[in-house]
Amino acid sequence: MKKCFYFFVLMLCAAFAKAQPSSSAQSLALEDMSAFRQQAGNWQIVGDVVMNPSVDVHHQEQPGQAADPKTQKKKKSKEPEVVAEAPKAVTFQAGKGILLNINDATRKDNLVTNFEHGDIELELEVMLPRGSNSGIYLQGRYEVQLLDSWGVKNPKYSDIGGIYRNWENQPGKIYMGKAPLSNPAKAAGLWQKMRIAFRAPKFDASGNKIANARFVSVELNGVKIHDNVEVPLPTGGPIENNEKATGPLMIQGDHGPVAFRNIKYRLMKDGNVSISNIAYKTFYGSFKSTSDFANAKPAASGTMNELTCEILASENAYGAIYTGNITIPEDGDYTFNLRYTGGGTFTVNNEELLSFQRPDGWRNDRKTVSLKAGTYPFEIRNFKDASWAPPRLALFVQTANTYPQALHAFGSFPPDDEATSPIFITPGDGPKLLRAFLDFKGRRANRLTHTIGVGEPAGIHYVYDLKSGNLVCVWRGAFVDATPMWHDRGDGSFKPRGAAQYLFVNQPLAILSNANDPFPDASNEADFRSKGYQLDEATSRPIFKYIYKGLEVEDKVYPDDNSRIITHEVNIKNRGNEQLYYKLAEGSAITTMPDGSYAVDDKQYYIRPDQSIKPVVRTVNGKQELVTPVQGNVVKYSIIW
Template sequence: MSHLKLLLMKIPFGLLILFMCATAVRGQEIPLQPLPLNDMSQFKQQAGNWQIVGDVMMNRTIDVHHKTTDGESKKKKKKKSKKASQPPAGPVQFVAGEGVLLNINDTEKKDNLFTTWEHGDIDLELEVMLPKGSNSGIYLQGRYEVQLFDSWGRDDPMFTDIGGIYKNREKDPLKNFSGKAPYTNAARAPGLWQKLYISFQAPRFNASGEKIANAVFLKVVLNGVLIHDNVEVQNFTGGPMEKNEKAKGPLMIQGDHGPVAFRNIRYLTFDSAPLRATDITYNYHQGPFRQISDYASKEAAGSGSGKNISWEFSPKEDQFGLEIKGNLQVPENGSYHFEMRCNGGARFVIDDQVVIDHDNNHNIREAAKGTKQLTAGNHPFKLYYFKSAGWMSPAIGLFVESKNLRKQPLHGQSSMLNDRGLVNPIIERVEAKPRLLRAFLDFNGNNRQRLTHTVGIGDPSGVHYVYNLKAGNVVCGWRGEFIDATPMWHNRGDGSFRPLGDVQYFFVDQPLAVLDNMNAHFPSEYKESDFRPKGYTLDEATGRPVFKYIYKGIEVQDSIEPDGNGNYLNRVVKLSQTVPNLYFKIAEGKDITVMPDGSYAVDDKKYYVQILTAAAPIVREAKGKKELIVPMTTQELSFAIIW
């Protein structure tokens, strides 16, 4: 059983939602700050293997660690003796410019790269690209490595794969760290940009310099998939800049193992001491109440004190009101952002000024926010909370953050966890045969772009996709687990399901169309007069569907199957006949680049398309995007979709 299957079986729905929606991992008001990549001034001097370039292209078919055999060497020399020629392009090509940090190392130039600045606690986000077979790593504080490795297609990842937290080789059991494999392999194919997010908490030291708390990877997210959650690292990992631990250190990127490229590096460091809520007292009022004014000025039915903000000051779970008072110990002058979530109504007041007003019947998924300038020192606060809805369990949470302060809770942990309104997930899995499930799909997670005639196809290989029956198109694909059906089947449901894992969305338009001219657009879906769906048949041998429809009298068969290794999708479209001006749209995106192996990198190198049959592909611009289209002059088109 894979790490992902074990994880999904163990975690409650509340955490699962974070797992599945990890692309919005921060949920913070303070944006990450960009690390400029217009020159190398952010980094210390190095041997020259690191440079700033404008763009990079990596041939996904060439292994950077491939060694030429004697036979190959003789063959190349023989060819060279016949005719002088340029050496073949290597696995990594680039163009001059700004915005991309690139390492190309050799036997002489192979330095690690260090930032000129140091950090303690940090949130770091970046995009990374690796050629086939390459290896690198990011070291937080120069000491704690998150591995970067071409791990595409591996079934059960280890700490040596991309996103793994590397081990060390210390013999002392108190200093040994055995590494931590990611929950699941969310790697993309070599030569594609991959998004990595790391939330890191530095080790803590007392005034005497003794370590009192280990470093912690609070969260690591790869390509939108949570792969680590609260991993404590008791010592430096392998290959650190120094074999010690400190409160601060530079970012270090490994430069001696293989080529690697980075872009869109953003980060926030957190140096402020925590903001604390102290001297907490409360007044309890017996409800029911419809708004805060119903009880705020009335005599309390009970009172007391506590350590943290909590709804549990109430002896009842419903029909109560609370007035919680205390002091905020603010560490430094600054702008502080507060967020409140509750089942019920609430209001938050600092220095007799309302910061958040949530005085209505809300649920915990609705966040109320407010910002206030605060000076260092104590500030009195009041928090009002009431609940008069029996179908919801009580919950109140208050969070704070600033430019130097990582988002932190001011409430007690149990004040947010006791929420029976959240349920265990309904996860649909695939066993020995393909699984088909009809439901709605929110394209790219946007419920305003809901597709209502979709079917999810789960394959035993672990490569899944969603087919839009109304448009005759594959709208997304992913690897890993299959579907979360909770939105569809819990209570009344809303009819939608959610793909699990790293989902690559393609496009929503109908792919087959007769175009009046080369400036004509593909319609979003077929006209009823032109289109007659015929559902699908199941292949007797594999159980996989073959989708069928008729367009303008042309009978169409559309087959989508995983490749033999379970890495990507092969699609074969067969027509009963061809007609003039008939085109098939294969891909669309921000841009489409022809790669050295003849494939096409789509949407700023998010995925590849490899055309497998004879065709005359055209890259054109339409609706502000690039499209890859093919004239259907033959009755069959075959191509691979690779990510």
């Protein structure tokens, strides 16, 4: 159990480290267009935008057209003909906070920032209407594609998140682009999150290129779709067909409408911290803390050129003390990241920054400290008495504007080193069912203990909460990571492997005294009793069953629309005259869309109700809810994301 626990702690620490906010992150305020160069007027700042998911920007129908004179006779009428207005792909409201492009035949400029960048970390939210196309050019030269790619099974470089090709045909100047590793794209009209870590090309003093541009990583909706991709040449349509150390951000504006918000960036550089005069002492025995060997006679001692645990003569039951000097190039806040197996301490300038006094850890500890430029003594004490974990020791340092800099030898902590190989579960020829705990929205404090994951061969999956009779999570892509549940004794949980869209957690079916009453926060065992599920003979999919206040309920959840969406069908038996209500969704904001669907949680996903139900949007306890009275025996709706 111990090793599983510490593996879990490591994963949490890594996720926390990645998400740490930076005081140096800069935001584009999007209150006006002052952050950008002049353009033709197709770009503007607005307060809200709605993109009709049913209207393709390239094929808008024109209802009410006059009859074809070759086939029909005109009818005389004294009344003027009323022509219905065609539905619009994009509508917006005045205000601030959203950058919107609506181009036409004459206004179709690319948008270019006033600032220029070299190495950069960029994050933003983007929204595309159906059929639209744009792109983000790092340094104005290396494009990450933006496209309505919802539902694409095998994405290409031309799909959203792809690194675009160029159109050269001369040998040595051709770059064929790079397809994303997967397609976690959302449906048209929803906000999608993108994070890009980019390293600019490097040049020597004579101007010769010595390193290619590189996308360290690209993430779309929380899923990594590129990992360390070199781009040796500018992609198609650059601001200039050359390469430089710096350049502006450029957004394509001539291919279709696109909207952005929450644009943030950090201008990055390589760190220049160094360590020197490294010495070591090693000890062997079953130590429980650093004090057990701090004053003992060492088994061996010496100096080394690089910080490494590879000097150990045993892989377990050891202690080690590493000392040396660390040189800080300039005043600032420095974050030290010590990774190691076992326990240990880390001291800089006689101040203990980190301490963990157990012999069986797999640690990833961080501490930020303000330091003046200069050289300081450091000491690391490390011990381990856990045969399952290999000897590991790593020391990284970074500032708000520098990349993590490794101060240890490669072999002392190999990249992507894990305590165990991951255990991934995939569906076979039919649906795969797996009972486990689910940490709702990835948070251990929000653990659901009666959930079941259902994976489909077509790559669309969901988690159902048996305790509340509720659909709580949907996603596309790979199924689940069962490592936390099945490695060693495990902790009972699994994790969705795709871009998980979490829904809500409480009971969706309730008898209310009036339409404004809140739904129960938790299911009352006296009122609600799960009866498990049975497999449908035709599809092998589960049909979930429960009893709520004497009502017998069956839930069917299945892929729909070529496995792009999930439909939920709730069947209620032996109904009486109860005032029965069903909650379809809840979130910070719910918007009624032009096509009759509802955008939930500030346009994170859609609910499309069946024509037989008429839901309303209401506000309860600071949240908006989409609720329908249950008039008959069936509630049916689809989830689109």
